Amino acid sequence: MVEIQSMVPIAAVVDLVLGIATLSIIGRSQGQPSTNRVIGCILGWILIFLGLSYLMTAVLEFRYGAQAEFSSLDLTKVSGTFAYTAKNLLLSSAVVLMALLPFFFPFRVVQREWDVWFLIVFSCSAAALFTSLHLLTDFRHFNIEFFLHIPGYMVLIAMYLRFIATEVRDDDRRLRKISMVAGLLLIGIHGETMTYWLSQVLSMNDYFFQRQSIEASMNASYASWGGVNMRLTLGASAILILCAGEAWRSSKLGLSPFGVLTFIIFVIGFIAGLADYAVLDIVRSCYETACEDFPSAYSIWYDFTSEALVYLYTPILFMFILLHYDIVDTKREENRWLIRIIVILLLLIVSSTILELIQSFLPIPDMISSAALAIVVGIFIGWEEKIVSSLIEGSASIQDTVPDFLGEGDGQEEFSVRTFNIVFGCLTAFILVISVLFTGLGVMGG
């Protein structure tokens, strides 16, 4: 057996590789509609911000040994360090971009020429605002940015229900692609909190956050707790709405792979809720008695579900969206080799991590796990063409799938990928420089 280790470094590599590759392909796809290039840039920068944030988290875990339960950090060890400051600010920027994503994908909801400029200005302003707020208050209000998810959540829920209702009414299977991507985006953004849906419905998550606050010596504000509760509520509501929608659709049109995915997350959340209830005494022990450790079975369950969903499956989900919705130009031959490399790389990294996780609780000798990994590699290499083709074939952009839902001239306006990348590159540099500066000034973590 091997010791369970953090998945954060894997997530950092996966997100950074996928983010950089996406921006690279988008930069070379001049023939793509501007909407696709905007979406590609947003997804690419979300992945880069998340990847850099995970990189900083990995530094904190390995250099300072600050890894705590539920992917959190022991603030007594890392508060005031550069990596901690940068991690939070990068995550904050990723949240801002994720909050804006539903206004551009699957449709540009605002449908005005200035919407991309609005995105750029809003992202920069929000980054400046949150950076100042967090640095001046020593991250007391961190998580407040989750309130920004509300408008995007409302858009995605409305879009999901609108297209699923019309699909069933008109038996128009094209529309499935829209409701599915709305659902996938909800999972991509709220996936982790979806696995806590039963705990949120039973109002148990506050105890877990209380434990985390006591253990990590967090001095959170009402705004911070409100943000956390908002995030948990949106995740719980989203999975219940998706589940209801998919159950209804399945009864009318039959089961779909996305329906299966939704039901799996629903069941995971249900089991997790029961498990949470079972360990409630341990959760409360930090407040009532002295902190007790969770049973190892509970930790393994968490590693395989919520943590794996955030760190391993979310990048794959974004990769699926990028390829299946033709956001990057999958038809061009010169992009194909890069796409092939990314797909195989991501699948291999994730498979090997899952194998390591399995090895952490099953007494499988190293020889057998190596052989299993070799089998997985063999399958991926042998079927590489088929795997990539199955992802790319049948891919079609939103414009090609439902052109009747787009206004005239949609996606034809000029969009400079270079400007977008320069702005967000400067934003990243700003975050890193200000983190260095504030850490050097010694004003953080006091």
Next chain:
Amino acid sequence: MSEEQTNRNLLMTKESRIPTFSAYAFTLLLMLVTVGDFVGDLRITAQFTSSTPEWEITFETQNQTMQTVETLQDDETRNVIFELSDINVPDGFKIGQIDVVLLPEELDGDDDWNQCDSIAGDILENELTAQWDDAYNNLSGQDSSCLPIELRLRTYPNFTGDVLTVSAKNEFQALEPWNQMGWGTGDLSIDLDVDVNTPLGLNTPTDTDEEITVNVIVTMFSVSIEQKS
């Protein structure tokens, strides 16, 4: 708005209006239900993490005594064992300390005839679970002036029996040091040693042995706690 426009609306149609608003209402309801708990817990947690209250711990003690009388010849060393399992420890009590008093035959403290025997006692370190290295202990004693010898062994860590004031986050953590089990189990082993003094002279009484009374006083305690205002 024409029907065509409604059909092309990206966010809502006639059919999806009710489910969408129901979904929003459900989300709002869930938010309202959970926010109360979150705010309540935030207040409690903030209080919990920001302050460390003081607690007053008082000890109620009970003693039980075991006794044996041993007669030792001159220059004899004898080992006496007391089984602490014979002690009836009441519920909620733990053994805090063991005092041993060795009483010689003559206890006047006045060596008129220069006949006070020299006696010595040692508590021997063995499997008995106790604080053997504690500076408070007095494991050896000796006397030749007809005075009792007092020995003591602390069994429970840091037990004195005095009222304590401690800082702790909650009652459990304040009492945690006083909830340990297993101290004071085993046998108490005491070595007794006698060197009889027989004064020279015709009319002086002859003395070849010494009767030693060994009293073992086991102090047990239970704790009660109160938060200081």
